[in-house]
Amino acid sequence: MIKLANNIDKEPIEMRKVYTATLIELAKENENIVALDADLMSAIAMGDFAKTYPDRFINCGIQEANMMGVAAGMSATGKVPFAHTFAPFATRRAYDQLFLSAGYAELNVKVVGSDPGITAQLNGGTHMPFEDVGLMRLIPNAVVVEPTDNTVLKFVLKEAAKTYGLFYIRLSRKNSTKVYEEGSSFTIGKANTIREGNDVTIIAYGIMVKEALLAANILKEQGIEVRVLDMFTIKPIDKDAVIKAAKETGAIVTTENHNIIGGLGEAVAAVLAENAPIPMERVGVNDVFGKVGTQDYLAKEFNLTADEIVQKVKKVLERK
Amino acid sequence: MTKVADLKTFATKIRIETIKEIAGIGVGHIGGALSICDLLAVLYGGVMNIDPKNPCDENRDWLIVSKGHSGPALYATLALKGYFPMDTLKTLNKPDTILPSHCDRHAPGVDMTTGSLGQGASLAMGIALGNKLSGRNNYTYLLLGDGECNEGQVWEAAMFANNKKLDNVIAFVDDNKQQLDGFTKDISNMGDIAAKFSAFGWNSQSIDGHDVEAILNAIKSAKENEGVPSVIVLNTIKAKGYKKWEGSPGNHNFNITMEDALQFEKDILANE
């Protein structure tokens, strides 16, 4: 059961603080949990974990590929490694290590990639991943999630800690929008229906959940009842929820802080094409590289806004 | 402009413009930018064969700033040399700028796009090899961070350079003893970096990286070596010139106002 927050408001606590606090809690319960980093522990605020468990925190230095290999090796001895760096370096920079040493070898690695998409802001194009979800989806059996808010984050970390296998946790470090109240329960691989409606469905994850809700508000004023699904697990995708939305609402718009190639949009399109072909549109980054700027500026540049979602909803409704 | 006094003045100017540039956006990678200003002054103050009016001249010397987060220092240097107007520095990280935090080769005079640490090392070897194959006599300069040397790719490139006898490469390591999370010796101890390069077959030197005369001499000596690549380890101080931040924790990336920048300018000129 999920309980929705009353207002679409900023989470009072940064996600990285919740990440660290939750990992400390989990480490208390499970002595096999270890955390690795590649010279970005301060960026993810892991100081407290390192202080609490100095032996179980391993700062590898700036060597992402080695870190992922080491994490895979440690997991072979029974450890449960959470390995963090910025998302582009956690995925692209160490991809073969993740693919073979973690994925193919069937080991138990939890990869945490921070600053997804436009949240990389002033670090610019070199640090702005619009492809990490696509890359990680291509590793067989990998679970790919982006926690929507702090409540989902806590759930995801607990789940990742106790579920064997490769997880990719895409994580905003700082701000997020509070969508759920404490006490909500979730399931990996199951979308959360956060708004009911039967005219059209918007499927979103990460920072785009807020934009989807804002778009739904705008559309309601125009008499359009929108269903909103929070697809915080991008892989395995919740096929049932997608098919149900197709049958009941007849039109779907996906939205993501990611390239429209390789991400949620394609995952949903595949489910629809094979099960319930209906009109759909994708809101996301249109196959271009990232660039430098503030998050607000970049959201406008790349059309990651409620307004864009509204436009695409209108377009998809015309095709319905 | 190879008089030592002129180079010192140039280095100070680079520091001042770098700080003002970063203050324009309010936050940035200040520590690692300030530690390389003396090197930039020497390279662009006479050592490198370059023409700001013709930044893509195929016979020019190249500089790959592999620690790409130090872009603002390179940009300030290039603006002072006339590659683009000084006003362009005010656009750092602003909408549609040609100057993003991390070095971008779309800006005039920036020879390579960097930002994912380690990658500039291989790019430099490719450039050096390409130029050699084309029969050019130019040099490829490469600037690495000491933290960056954690990356395996740096050592793959080092091995490659020696195997391919890339004596047209002169690398520098900005050994400011700090990386992002703290002191390099505590995060991933690099030990004796010069000795490591020597073990990979390089001609190695280790000098005071804030002494422009020492840098000049080391480059001269590096050029005398045939058949092997050269490295000059620069012993430096992170945030050099910004007294309250010099070598101190937290100096990797921090906030700065225009007021701070003007104070910095006053202080550094007073210390000349």
Ligand SMILES: Cc1ncc(C[n+]2csc(CCOP(=O)(O)OP(=O)(O)O)c2C)c(N)n1
């Ligand atoms: C592959 C990669 N991993 C991580 C980072 C994030 N990062 C930027 S600067 C930095 C520390 C660099 O240390 P060093 O090379 O010593 O540079 P300096 O201290 O001179 O700034 C890190 C970890 C990055 N840019 N690229």
